[in-house]
Amino acid sequence: MEKRKIIEVKDLVKQYGDFTAVKGISFDVYENEIFGLLGPNGAGKSTTLEIIETLREKTSGKVFVDGIDLDKDPGAIKKVIGVQLQSSGYYPGLNLTELIILFCGLYNEEADPKELLKLFNLEDKAKAKFKELSGGQKQRFSIATTLINKPKIIFLDEPTTGLDPQARRNLWDLIQQVRAQGTTVVITTHYMDEAEFLCDRCAIVDSGRIIALESPDTLIDQLVAGGFERKKEVKKANLEDVFIHMTGKALRES
Numbered sequence: 001m002e003k004r005k006i007i008e009v010k011d012l013v014k015q016y017g018d019f020t021a022v023k024g025i026s027f028d029v030y031e032n033e034i035f036g037l038l039g040p041n042g043a044g045k046s047t048t049l050e051i052i053e054t055l056r057e058k059t060s061g062k063v064f065v066d067g068i069d070l071d072k073d074p075g076a077i078k079k080v081i082g083v084q085l086q087s088s089g090y091y092p093g094l095n096l097t098e099l100i101i102l103f104c105g106l107y108n109e110e111a112d113p114k115e116l117l118k119l120f121n122l123e124d125k126a127k128a129k130f131k132e133l134s135g136g137q138k139q140r141f142s143i144a145t146t147l148i149n150k151p152k153i154i155f156l157d158e159p160t161t162g163l164d165p166q167a168r169r170n171l172w173d174l175i176q177q178v179r180a181q182g183t184t185v186v187i188t189t190h191y192m193d194e195a196e197f198l199c200d201r202c203a204i205v206d207s208g209r210i211i212a213l214e215s216p217d218t219l220i221d222q223l224v225a226g227g228f229e230r231k232k233e234v235k236k237a238n239l240e241d242v243f244i245h246m247t248g249k250a251l252r253e254s
């Protein structure tokens with residue numbers, strides 16, 4: 001069966017003054033996949049994401065989200081997507097339960113704060129303020145809030161940066177759960193192990209252009225087929241495996 005394109009980006013260009021940050025990129029995201037945008041600092045990943053999220057103006061090109069033309073109805077796009085807020089978006093005086101109730105009001109949606117917090121392993125923090133959470137808890141809460149308006153697509157910009165290996169793996173599980181419930185996930189990351197674990201397909205972005213777009217497996221196979229060999233013999237485990245083996249998988253944050 002033909003996969004449905006839930007995001008279509010065509011010849012997208014973004015200029016900041018004289019500088020062209022995004023140089024005519026095109027890609028599609030299929031419904032219910034986890035799609036990664038990978039690339040070094042300054043490649044244009046966040047700019048691309050923010051344009052699709054309707055948060056930033058594009059210079060030229062076309063973007064369709066769930067069939068909606070960004071040029072014609074950005075408001076309708078906002079209704080089908082879930083976007084992570086910056087930390088400053090979480091009113092400091094409110095606790096997590098109150099924040100969820102506030103967001104429900106803004107979106108005109110109903111959600112049970114207790115249930116949502118439980119889903120994200122935050123039920124013990126219902127009365128805590130956002131600033132009192134650990135890094136992993138903040139990320140989990142921020143992903144939880146993206147789901148309040150029951151979006152078809154969520155956008156996660158470097159969701160595991162700064163987290164310890166346990167919290168990272170826990171977040172990977174959560175992202176997979178969100179996808180299993182039918183949501184499409186678009187993610188940016190600098191961690192290749194994360195992209196390899198999570199993404200069905202990923203686009204490698206460099207200096208404002210897409211230089212590859214395949215599944216992680218295919219990208220690796222292509223490299224190997226080209227005669228690539230690692231300099232060092234690969235062991236059956238890496239240092240992260242040692243760390244997780246010695247310190248366990250449990251979260252260390254409450």
Ligand SMILES: Nc1ncnc2c1ncn2[C@@H]1O[C@H](COP(=O)(O)OP(=O)(O)OP(=O)(O)O)[C@@H](O)[C@H]1O
Binds near residue numbers: 040047
């Ligand atoms: N508001 C702005 N004004 C001018 N230049 C900008 C602006 N925002 C981003 N840029 C530039 O555009 C380029 C792409 O930035 P962008 O944040 O999209 O990259 P990125 O791939 O997300 O990088 P990172 O991995 O560091 O988050 C960078 O060179 C950046 O300096």
